[in-house]
Amino acid sequence: MSLTLIFFWADRGWMKEYFDQCFMEDYVRINHFRNHYELTRKNLIVKNLKRYRKIIDREMGKLEASRCDFFPTTFELPSEYHMFVDEFKRNPGSVWIMKPVARSQGKGIFLFRKLKEITDWKKSDYYRPREERADDKEPPETYIVSKYIERPYLIGGRKYDLRVYVLVCSYVPLKAWLYRCGFARFSNTRFSLDSIDDSYVHLTNVAVQKTAPDYDAEKGCKWSMQQIRQYFTARHGIEQVEEMFRRMNDIFIKSLQSVQKTMINDKHCFELYGYDILVDDVLKPWLIEVNASPSLTASSPEDYALKFGLLEDVLHIIDMENKLTGKEKRVGGFDLMWDDGPVMAEEGGVDCISPPSYSTNTFLGCNNDRKRQLRQLFKQLNNQRKT
DSSP: OBOOOSEEOOOHHHHHHHGGGOBOOTTOEESSOTTTHHHHSHHHHHHHHHHHHHHHHHHHOHHHHGGGOOSOOEEEETTTHHHHHHHHHHSTTOOEEEEETTOOTTTTOEEESSGGGGHHHHTSGGGSOGGGSOTTSOOOOOEEEEEOOOSBOOBTTBOEEEEEEEEEEEETTEEEEEEEEEEEEEOSSOOOTTOTTOHHHHOOOHHHHTTSTTOOTTTOSEEEHHHHHHHHHHHHOHHHHHHHHHHHHHHHHHHHHHHHTTSOOOTTBOEEEEEEEEEBTTSOEEEEEEESSOOOOOSSHHHHHHHHHHHHHHHHHHTTTOOOOSOOSEETTEEEEEESSBOBOOSSOOOOSSOOOSSBSOOTTSOOOHHHHHHHHHHHHHHHHHO
16 A cells, blocks of 8 residues: 555554555655554553663663652553552552553543452453363453552642653654643642542543533633743742753653664654653652643643644654754754753753753743744744855
8 A cells, every 4th residue: 555645644543554554655754653552552661661670770770770760660450460469468558540551531540449449350261270261251451550649749739740742753763852831731629538439539631620510611720831830940949840850851761762672663753742740749750651642632722822833843843845954952842852862952042930950952841932933943944045
């Protein structure tokens, strides 16, 4: 099959069914890598991160490996059920969260404190001796179970997570861009561990929150990343906030490095990832999951402006018209954070209440003057062509 389109925004189902059958000209671009699920499927990302942490521990030592401790203790069910039970018994009274690996928008997620609440897996054929299993029964659905972060950083008594956008243009060599804008998604109900069955308390997905009886569609449940950075800076000072954002940089880079050797690199492919980050009460960011197809549906005029600008800047970086030189460190709202190694920031020109003191070229939550920057960039490129 020959793909006649120049630019194709495909869904994951199409990639699975047709990608390997397609012949594509050199200029064709498509928005997923062949095995993107190595980073975005909930059980596989944990497997890859655990393996990567062991490699770092063996080659660089425990101190460097500790920088990979940004995801909660997690097991895959039913395959790691007995390992999970051992860990569960070592932490009596802890809250755990169950998530189906192949579903999204908060579907199938629940919290529990007692093992008897997840007996569906224990009763399944999976745990019976092989000779006693019924071959005609489907295997139980695969879930991950993670230790719940019981002390999240609350704003106004409510839980939230952060949505951050990372664009990867290549895995060999690794080239990744970080978008300056993003948002916090708040729960509609005040946080409490006394009501672990209430999805409106513990799940921040917009698809869940908008079904709450008292949800205000006009007000929504979002803050911009700029508002989040300003809030944290006002409450905790520049130094602590910079450390929190530096740790987020580690999450983005190390998670990509964990799948770099596994991912099938292809010059036709790029990927816009939606990272979900949770900050706890000591300002430590935790990776919750990575989305291969982050929602681009707008819930407000501000959300529309963010996502419209995001997509426009993705197209600028993909550069179908070959306008860029390939040496740019910033294009619109995107800053190049990794180009086969860390990208260092240039001095000056950072519009931010607390300009980062760390040297990497990342400005998450800083001013996104993307239109002005694009005008300057393309004017400079035009002048270079004339000379």
